[in-house]
Amino acid sequence: MRHLGENLRVNHQCGDSLYLYYNAAKAYSLKEFNDHFLEFKDKSPEAAFVLEHDVGFEKWSRAYFLGNMYDVMTTNIAESLNAMLIDEREPVTSIFNSIAKRFGELFRERHAYVLKSKKNITGDGNQFIVFGAGSTSTVNLLEKSCSCREYDLVKILCAHAMAALRSKHGDEYGMSIYEYSLPLYKDETYLLAYSESINVVPIKSKWCMPEELLSVNIFPPLVDTKLGRKKRKCVKGVSENFKSKRSNKCSICKRSRHKRTTCMNNNKS
Ligand SMILES: [Zn+2]
Numbered sequence: 001m002r003h004l005g006e007n008l009r010v011n012h013q014c015g016d017s018l019y020l021y022y023n024a025a026k027a028y029s030l031k032e033f034n035d036h037f038l039e040f041k042d043k044s045p046e047a048a049f050v051l052e053h054d055v056g057f058e059k060w061s062r063a064y065f066l067g068n069m070y071d072v073m074t075t076n077i078a079e080s081l082n083a084m085l086i087d088e089r090e091p092v093t094s095i096f097n098s099i100a101k102r103f104g105e106l107f108r109e110r111h112a113y114v115l116k117s118k119k120n121i122t123g124d125g126n127q128f129i130v131f132g133a134g135s136t137s138t139v140n141l142l143e144k145s146c147s148c149r150e151y152d153l154v155k156i157l158c159a160h161a162m163a164a165l166r167s168k169h170g171d172e173y174g175m176s177i178y179e180y181s182l183p184l185y186k187d188e189t190y191l192l193a194y195s196e197s198i199n200v201v202p203i204k205s206k207w208c209m210p211e212e213l214l215s216v217n218i219f220p221p222l223v224d225t226k227l228g229r230k231k232r233k234c235v236k237g238v239s240e241n242f243k244s245k246r247s248n249k250c251s252i253c254k255r256s257r258h259k260r261t262t263c264m265n266n267n268k269s
């Protein structure tokens with residue numbers, strides 16, 4: 001998301017209205033999205049056109065995202081992860097600590113909200129209505145859904161769903177949180193993903209090779225080697241392929257294709 005934003009800033013000179021793009025991207029509900037995006041469109045129509053038609057809303061907006069996700073939206077996942085973990089890359093244990101810390105913060109925030117909204121909730125069974133500051137949300141625990149859309153997308157209970165859970169299960173509600181989140185977040189699932197061992201390749205002298213392969217000589221493939229520097233292939237993210245170069249202009253006569261030192265109007269040389 002930020003990666004795409006920086007591309008917009010460079011390619012469409014919309015730095016001043018970029019905060020509107022971020023607001024729209026982070027919105028969970030369509031109404032909130034539209035409010036921000038329309039204002040953005042007003043200020044930077046060209047960049048808005050790219051976002052709407054070249055990239056597509058579902059690539060960068062939470063509200064338009066079709067599947068489940070956890071809080072992060074990106075067109076280039078490697079860059080996002082890198083940015084998040086750049087201070088923690090060594091040793092590995094500190095990465096886990098920082099992830100645990102971040103999740104802890106998110107859960108604490110929701111806990112505080114639950115305590116506050118304890119008295120402002122009605123409903124029974126699995127449907128609840130939570131009255132918050134300025135907004136009312138409808139929670140359905142069975143469908144893992146809330147009208148704020150956060151629960152629908154992330155599949156971890158949003159603050160409203162937490163409040164609903166508390167009113168259903170009392171102070172013991174903490175035990176049932178996993179029942180109402182996706183199994184994806186359980187530690188059993190996490191461990192299962194890493195349960196298969198990865199075999200290390202031993203040193204060459206310990207390789208055990210069949211006799212008939214030992215006698216085979218493998219030659220390099222028959223290709224013409226081209227002279228000159230090799231072309232570098234880079235994998236580009238979505239929307240990175242639109243024009244980006246601004247041609248440089250001479251600072252004296254403001255025309256392109258030459259620079260100040262080679263300008264005909266330059267008196268010094
Ligand atoms: Zn909610």
Ligand SMILES: [Zn+2]
Nearest residue numbers: 250252253263
């Ligand atoms: Zn010039």
